[in-house]
Amino acid sequence: MKKINLACIIDDDPIFVFGTKRLMELVGFCDDVVVYHNGQEAIDGFAKRINDGLAIPEIIMLDLNMPILDGWCFLDRLNNLELPKFITIYLVSSSIDPADMKRSENYSMITNYIVKPITTDKLMELLEAFQGG
């Protein structure tokens, strides 16, 4: 069975990060998690990882509203990086604004749009989808 080695959470909300990490552990979502607190931090971290020859996360849980560099800008910047492999990206937001959902459809790199809160059931679904894909 395919397994997620490294997952990435990009979110500025420490409670969400804490909770998601714990839920991931609970369901055995992945081996390791890397956390960035905003888009800029994530871009810098990804660039450094590529540079250092470190592993790139296979799956990203990306928040939309963040300081410094928000989710949308992160996606634009990520496009410019030469990624060694395909990354599954989920938008994870509290926003149920149809405009945000519509906008996410314009990004081919986004696999799905997930409305917070994250639950064990939702994580299981993602895991199954990842393994199935």
Add this chain to the structure above:
Amino acid sequence: MENEEKTYSSLDFSRLIDGISIDATGSLMGSWDVDLVERKLLWSKETREIHEVSESFKCTIEEAFQFYKDDQLALLREKFHTAISNNDRYDVRVVLTTQSGKQKWVRTVGIPVFENGICVRVYGLIQDISQEVILENIDRKQKEFFKKTFYEASTCMAISNLQAQFVLVNNSMINLLGYTANELLKFTFRDITHPDDLETSNSSFKDLLSGELKHYNVEKRYVDKAGTTIYAMLSVSVIKDEVGEPLYFLVQITNISKRIEATQKLQSLLNVTADQNKRLLNFAHIVSHNLRSHSGNLSMLMDLIQQQYPEIYSNEMMPYLGKAIGELSETIAHLQEVVSVHTSSADNIESLNLRFYIDKTVNVLTASILETKCNVEVVVSGNEYVNFIPAYLDSILLNLLSNAIKYRSDKRPPEIKIYTEKEDEYLVLAVADNGLGLDLEMHGKQLFGMYKTFHRNKNSRGVGLFLTKNQVEAMQGKITVESKPDSGATFKVYFKI
């Protein structure tokens, strides 16, 4: 006597009035002749008519004078006397009192005839000029009337020459501009026009002069002596002479400053309202979004606790905490639904078949319709269409129909009738039930408010009708209700055609 009369009648009038122009058109004119030697007086037929005496009337010279009274008599006597003594012709207007006592204006012309330095005869004409005098009087009164109207009019009026220089200004104009009449008469209109409006009516002014326009109206600003800007409605008409050459401009100014100020105030209020509305909407967005992330975190943490620390979750307070968090999430979801109604764009509006959507909703509710043994009658033809957002129509129908089922009465088998009717520019969809109904006098105003519930029904959330009203109104429609306690309710949705 007969003979004399004849001789007299055949007198040549034109010779008589030689050098005196008399316009005899339409007015009665007669002649007279005083023989000073014989001391005899002759009147023509017309002269007798003017004096309103019989054809056989005869009188002495002195008696003839008695047709004039007081100062009129004095005037005529003096003229007659001068004519006799100085050989002076006379031509006067005097008031004659006729035999019947009527007063009339006459013009009488007297010509003396001298022989050997002695006046032997005076002859002349008498003309009834009452009509003329009345006309003159009217003319004078009209002039007076015009002057009064012009000067006292509440509208500011002025007459200017073709160079736009003031020739006449009325009191209102003086009051409006704060200049004296003398100051204004030195000005042209340009001098009192707001600098930004100098060119405003130039072309109209030219059209007026060329005759293309008879008058024009324009909104313009003026500046009074104190420097205050005055908003005015200006109307200018051109006054021409008999051959159509422009003579003057008649200018009228209505002070509309108050109206303009009111409009500006209204506009600024409108801006404030629009701004506040925008901020409110923004606020609602932020609140609903931020609240959602917090409630989301709470839910997530609860989920974690439940899974990782089941022993904590067995504490009797935990389920209550869980319920509170769940209800918080639900409330936020409602809030967000309401907010989204006001932000959805018109792009999503489609022409929807009403019958199709009704059937769909009835289908969704089949379970509760069967369970409650509710009789649903749909009297809507298959070719009624409304322009609406599909999700809204779904939501509205579901709300109204599920309400009709939810608030049924136990006293009778529930019946729901759905029908349409046309009213003005609306297609009206009615959902009528025979359920509990409600007291509109008590609850009517709150019925469509948020979180207003009126029944002890545990399923009442108080969101449905609020949302429905918002959705209907967002689509330029309206919703009404007719109801009495315990005799059902009829909700009517007005779809703009």
